[in-house]
Amino acid sequence: MTQSGAFTSIPVVNIQGLYSDKLEDRQAVARELGDAARNIGFLYIAGHQVGDDLIEGVRQAAKDFFALPMDRKMDYYIGQSATHKGYVPEGEEVYSKGRPDHKEAFDIGYEVPADNPLVLAGTPLLGPNDWPTVPHFRERAEAYYRAVFDLGRTLFRGFALALDLPENTFDDMAKYPPSKLRMIHYPYDTEAEDAPGIGAHTDYECFTILLANAPGLEVMNEDGDWIDAPPVPGAFVVNIGDMLEVMTAGAFIATAHRVRKVSEERYSFPLFYACDYHTEIKPLPAFDQSSGSYEALRIGDHMWSQALQTYQYLVRKVEKGELALPQGARGTSTFGHLNKK
Template identity: 40%
Template sequence: MKHTGAAMAHPPVIDVSALVDARASQAGKLGAARAIDAAAREWGFFYAQHHGVDAALVDRVVSQARAFFALDEVRKLRIPMSAGGLAWRGYFPAGGELTSGRPDWKEGLYLGSELGPDHPRVRAGVILHGPNLWPDLPGFRETVLAYLDAMSALGQALMRGCALGLGVPESYFAEHDTADPLLLLRFFNYPTRAAPENLDVQWGVGEHTDYGLLTMLWQDDAGGLQVRTDTGWVDAPPIPGTFVCNIGDMLDRMTGGRWRSASHRVAVNTSGRDRLSIPLFFDPDFDTVIAPVPGAGPGQDDSGRRWDGANLQSFRGTYGEYVTAKVGKVFPGLKASLRRE
């Protein structure tokens, strides 16, 4: 394991092979778990190395994402988010997503677990549940669904490591929060072209924290991701063969602030070529009542260190309630149109 320390230039790289290999020793699992605990305390971020996700599958997903963004705007807008309804799926053009009320300079495709019309939550009209809107590209659907399965398995493995790092049984999260995780997959393209002046764009993505448990990010070699630390902003550069992982708000809340949901942002792309990133948000089951992990305190008011000035430790309720309040701020126009239906 690589040592975490204030002098490090970026979040630590952690070998997680013991967490994904069923034959690994308990000592190996505990070593990875301790490294995750240290990184989550100090950074709220780490790189997962030797994660077991097939490199050929990752390459296929990347190729499909690039093929989609290479389509002309008319073809991409055949599957707009307005057509996804409550499932909150589909495409939005550059400048169409907001962070803290300001447009981000990226375009994106929202995807997630494929749920048919007979699924109880789809029938009930629960937000963030439903079918995906698939572009007309050969192999796209099959590749994305295979990637979702692989990343869900990695998420469960990393959460076993998180549990051990917190001193609870490795099955804790699977038994309490992630038996049926909410999986949200995003394809983001950061254009190299400049944003129109009327949009008042400052960032590819403005400062924010993620909502759920754990984010697992593939990023290309263009760079731009930055993490906020106690001493300032630090780059989280691409490292081949890794996923950048970060702690979400709910895991911060569950640990009483022991682990940090760290602010991060993405600079406007000036690399001279479009930048691609693919985050997978591994979140609690929608109906999970958020509760502290055994041994965690209630947490103290953390509004002074948070980007939004909110006291995360005061949250009471289900993950569905938390995430529903958040997503409407990202696409306020879509939220308003759904409310009228």
């Protein structure tokens, strides 16, 4: 801690106890999760049950895809997608002014069949993925997605205990969520000192589970200083998102973060754990407060509105009047420390 009390490092929480049959073991882990969520908004988790074979598989799938020629990758351009999934070229996603993020990505959503009533109703962000015709890509990506999404369910139970709620409180809130797995590739950058990487932002969803193979991630503390969060072998990074900040009326903090100074080739895989699109998010009764700082909003509307303000193909559609921001949409960077600086 600094003299001001601002954090200077990210804690490691071993979550093996969340898989225990003993409630006291799960509660012990939940206390650590709660401390990290309240005081920092970021943590590493060790002791998870995602196998090394799944991790190596998703890494290989990403390498195989990003090695394709640009014209092949653009066959899956997100701007051609009906459900906001697919290839994101450099410059498509803009969080802040100045040089665009020096990265490319492939966005994979929760696989929702085309005949699902939510898809037939035209719910944004939901629907089938358009899978690349790259050998083993889909099977590797889906296997990793399923394992990390299951880890997310386990973590949400831990967060429920940390909030003194029944641990199954959130179990039925993510049946067909707009939860995205991103494969992100940062090429070798000879101008790394000047490259901002991902601009400072908070994540829109409940929380994020991140796998990365190289340094570059930085987290903003209460003083506005950037704290390094390099990879820890065998651990994922977890950070609190906007929706858990709303649920707890700010007790859990959606801490701002960015990626910069990426001099080496880097791959990262964040899975953004969300509730179902139409879930109304508002402060839980224990955190209800009269100030009105956290108004209720639908999680899908919040995610869609942020995408409409960030992805350039959607920004252009809004400017042309082809799409409109949901009613009550918030601007970008309105949660966490970014809202206080």
